[in-house]
Amino acid sequence: MNLDNLFLRIKEEFPKNAIEIKECLMLLSESIDSAMSDIQKASDAAYKDRNFDRIEELTQVARSVNGVQGNIDKYISDLELEDVKEEVEVIKQQEQEQQLENRKLPNYSDYIVDGNIPYGLYEDFTHKCPAAFSILGTKIEARQWKDVLLLTCQVLAKKDTQRFLGFAADPTMQGKKVNYFSKNTEKMRKPVKLDNTDVYIETNMSSNQIRNVIAKILRKYDVKITDYNVFLRADYTALHE
16 A cells, blocks of 8 residues: 555544644654755855855755655645544544543542653644743743743744744745634634734644644744753643553
8 A cells, every 4th residue: 555545544534643644744844844944055155165066965955855845745735634624633632631631630640740851842742731841041831732832922023023923924834724823813713812913823723733833933933943842741641542
């Protein structure tokens, strides 16, 4: 069975897994975008030095990387669910996490994790609850994933307001079906307006979707993904096994 047929089968029979695979591929594609930007910078430097052999070498690398990204983007499209199905899966995950938060578990301490351990954005955050995140050397408390997203935007918007305002008109900062940033709420599910701006942010997303959007934001601000960390307070993965 080739990958095209495999992803089609997964999408039809296991929509939850299709979303998870798609989210991982989206993060990979975002990382490849970052690599392409670095290749471009290296190529520009080589041009200034008139190092044409280096330019040719980097062009070949860029061509190969672009081909890989093209395949990944195709797989992402293959795994796209219908709007209703995807929203149902996202809402289902959010409801499960909220129910766990509201339940008084007799052994709640079994699911508490060390809140001082930093996790990078390459982690899978399904069924995990945040305690805080760190960016630009500052640690900020956030107990819900939507707050991690909103507060990250708040920090970076203060750093460069015009860059953030530009997200609303930037197609690379939008989802295929839903706008992540917009000045109107027409193509948004659960928008929240960021303080002191006229931009709305989509908050009806899974933890991993939020992770991917944050990765996009960081790249726009030239902040390395590895310079951003999340701190967790609970991990309920065992309850879903």
